[in-house]
Amino acid sequence: MxxxxxxxxxxxxxxxxxxxxxxxxxxxxxxxxxxxxxxxxxxxxxxxxxxxxxxxxxxxxxxxxxxxxxxxxxxxxxxxxxxxxxxxxxxxxxxxxxxxxxxxxxxxxxxxxxxxxxxxxxxxxxxxxxxxxxxxxxxxxxxxxLSRRSIRDKLLCYFSLQQAKNGGSFTLPFSLSALADYISTDRSAMMRELKKLREGGVVQIEGRKVTILAEDIAP
Structure with missing residues (x-):
């Protein structure tokens, strides 16, 4: 057993x-x-x-x-x-x-x-x-x-909470599709925001692994 x-x-x-x-x-x-x-x-x-x-x-x-x-x-x-x-x-x-x-x-x-x-x-x-x-x-x-108004702010708020628990690099507990459901937003719109965050040097994302690059990401 x-x-x-x-x-x-x-x-x-x-x-x-x-x-x-x-x-x-x-x-x-x-x-x-x-x-x-x-x-x-x-x-x-x-x-x-x-x-x-x-x-x-x-x-x-x-x-x-x-x-x-x-x-x-x-x-x-x-x-x-x-x-x-x-x-x-x-x-x-x-x-x-x-x-x-x-x-x-x-x-x-x-x-x-x-x-x-x-x-x-x-x-x-x-x-x-x-x-x-x-x-x-x-x-x-x-x-x-969920209280954050924009998709970007919802993502940054979620990442900030995960960073506080796990440090600057952590693994998402679910897929990106599930993350879109978690923050109650459209997956395509969320993926566009994630692309902007990557291109802006805020985060690095490889699969489910997220690394925070910016010093302060609090929305």
Missing amino acids: TIPQTPVFEGITAEECRRIYECFGVRERRFKPEEQIYDFGSGGHSIGILVSGSAIVERVDRRGDRTILEHLLPGGVFGEMLMFQNVLGDSIDVSCEKSCSVWFFPQEKLENRCEKNCGHHNRMIENMFHLIAEKATALSERVEV
Whole structure:
């Protein structure tokens, strides 16, 4: 059994993870690229942890426009208790990007304290609260990017946030097409702006690798 490397299991031993797997009745499933993993509108009361591969949390509005909300790598967590309310009734789901394996936990197991006061169970619940706080931070970063009016400023804001986390050279967590969805703009228009940034000596882009060349790129 492969144990996910995730903040949810921080401070919990491998043996305790195995006991959690059995006690919680965890289901493990495998998915192929583009296959739907989870539908937030189905009312499924479970929490998913990505064991391997990668996935995308995306919103599709009534016009069919697609917006990436989050990119999930091994250890990534998703579920209704971690998602803000969908007031517009748009379709929100998790789809497989690269072949992946997922652990599904019953949500009620993570909402209530253990009757036996098991230390690893209580620690896992505490970790979930920390994770919710981190996701709130990620959402605020997304709002910061989307609040910029021009495509150029959205790109520079996103690159600036990545630079603060990873330094002057970093790898995008998704493709350029997905980046266009993330900043909610047309891909062709975004590619034109990226070309201008490269020609202006602001950034260097090779595939998914981005290197910041300018001293200050804050929009």
